[in-house]
Every structure is written in C-alpha cells, then in structure tokens.
Amino acid sequence: xxxxxxxxxxxxxxxxxxxxxxxxxxxxxxxxxxxxxxxxxxxxxxxxxxxxxxxxxxxxxxxxxxxxxxxxxxxxxxxxxxxxxxxxxxxxxxxxxxxxxxxxxxxxxxxxxxxxxxxxxxxxxxxxxxxxxxxxxxxxxxxxxxxxxxxxxxxxxxxxxxxxxxxxxxxxxxx
Ligand SMILES: [Zn+2]
Numbered sequence: 001x002x003x004x005x006x007x008x009x010x011x012x013x014x015x016x017x018x019x020x021x022x023x024x025x026x027x028x029x030x031x032x033x034x035x036x037x038x039x040x041x042x043x044x045x046x047x048x049x050x051x052x053x054x055x056x057x058x059x060x061x062x063x064x065x066x067x068x069x070x071x072x073x074x075x076x077x078x079x080x081x082x083x084x085x086x087x088x089x090x091x092x093x094x095x096x097x098x099x100x101x102x103x104x105x106x107x108x109x110x111x112x113x114x115x116x117x118x119x120x121x122x123x124x125x126x127x128x129x130x131x132x133x134x135x136x137x138x139x140x141x142x143x144x145x146x147x148x149x150x151x152x153x154x155x156x157x158x159x160x161x162x163x164x165x166x167x168x169x170x171x172x173x174x175x
Contacts, residue, residue, distance in 0.1 A: 001036055001037065001038075001112075001153050001168070001170035001171065002036065002037045002038075002170065002171050002173065003037065003038045003039075003040065003112060003114075003151045003170045003171065003172050003173070004037070004038070004039050004040065004172075004173050004174075004175050005039075005040040005114075005138070005149075005172065005173070005174055005175070006040065006041055006175060007130075007174060007175070009029075009031075009040050009041060009042055009043045010040075010043075010130075010138065010149065010174060012027075012043045012044075012045060013025070013027070013043050013045070013082050013084075013114065013116050013149070014116065014118070014140075014142070014145075014147060015045075016045035016084075017084040017086075017116050017118045017145075017147070018118070018145055020051060020084075021086055021118065021120055021145075022053050022086045022088070022120065023051035023052060023053055023056070023086070024051055024052070024053070024054075024055065024056035024083055024084045024085070024086060025045055025046075025049075025051075025056065025082075025083060025084045025116075026045070026046050026049050026051075026056040026057075026058050026081070026082070026083040026084075027043055027044050027045035027046050027058075027081065027082050027083075028043065028044045028046075028063070028066070028067065028070075028078055028080075028081055028082075029042075029043055029078070029079050029080040029081060029082055029112065029114060030042040030043070030044070030070060030071075030074065030076040030077065030078055030079060031076055031077070031079050032076070032077070032079070033077060033079050033110075038079050038080070038112050038151075038170075040079065040114070041074075041076060042070070042074060042076055043082065044066060044070060046058040046059070046062070046063065046066075048062045053086055055100070056083055056084075078111075079111060079112060080108075080111035080112035080113055080114070081111065081113055081114075082113065082114040082115070082116065083101075083113075083115060083116075084115070084116045084117070084118050085115060085116070085117045085118070086117075086118055086119075086120075087117065087118065087119040087120075088119065088120060089119065089120065089121045089122055091119070093117045093119045093146070093148060094117070095115060095117050095137065095148050095149075095150045097113075097115065097152050097167060101113065101115070101152075102154075102165075102167045105152065105153075105154045105167055106154055106165045106167075108154075109154040109155075109156045109165060111153075111154075112151050112152065112153045112170065113151065113152050113153075114149060114150070114151045114172070115149070115150055115151075115152065116147055116148070116149045117147060117148045117149075118145055118146070118147045119145065119146045119147070120144050120145055121144050121145070121146070122144075123144070124143050124144055125141050125143070125144070125146070127141060128140075128141060128142050128143075129141055130142075130174065131174075132172075132173050132174055136150070136169070136170070136171030136172055136173070137149060137150050137172060138150075138172055138173070138174045149172060150169055150170075150172055151169065151170040151171075151172045152167055152168065152169055152170065153167070153168060153170050154166065154167050154168075155167075155168055
C-alpha cells in the first residue's frame, strides 16, 4: 500500500500538532482512493476535541458537518484520519500504533490513519528539514520540534464466516 501526501496537507498536521503540544491533535484526511494507493490532498484538524497527552476524541456532530461541507466544496473524499503522539526531549520517539488506534481503525477498514510522532526539545535546533525515508516514513525537524509521520491501514480477510482484521503500515511519501 502506497500513500502520497502533498506538502501543504502535511504542514497542516504538523502545525496543529505544534499548536496543541503536548496534548494530541486529531483530524481528517481528504483525497483520492486508488486500488492499492491513497493520495492525501487536504487535511482538516479538529478544533473541537477532548485532548490529553495520551488520547484525543473529536466531537462527532461537528465532524459530520465539516465532512459534508468539505466533500461538496472541494470535491474530495474522506479517506481517513490523523492524530499525533507526543514526546519530550528525554523520551525515545517510536512510531507505534496503539490498541485503541487499531480498534478505531477496524471500525472503518477502508480508511487510512496517519500518525505523527512529535517531540519537543528545550532549545531550537539549527537544522531544518523535511524528507522521505527509504522505509516509507516522512521525517523532519523545525524550530524546537522533530517529527516522524507514518500511515497505517487495515486489511480484512475472511476465514469462513469470520472476518479477520490486520493493521499494517503503508509506505508514506511526501510529494
Ligand atoms: Zn494513537
């Protein structure tokens, strides 16, 4: 599974993660769904959400209203969601998907979830960059923040009557 993201779409996710740091951010991904690929053109961070440093819940009615508007105004499809995981300078940053994240994703197995790990340093870093990695992540550094973005999707297989869900990581590429 390949997922491409436009620079301004990723910039919105990073900006929202910095704004709410150390609490988490949450929002929606819009774009184009292919047979084995996704293209993320637009992102919308929720302003109305219940946030902590370990979880974030959006307000469903507001989400539905925005979704209806966005789809018609920009002629794009809702293809998934995003949220951040936050870290402080002394912590190791690792992009892992939580049990709760997996549970949420299995409710909508045709969608993708982008997770942005973001770490705050005490002082500004001189070097600023954003780049793709060979392993299919987008990493970067800006002012006091370092980030690592990855995407997950849910594969569904049928074993008799039973559906089995597997959460896998997709290859993310900034274009
Ligand atoms: Zn999470």
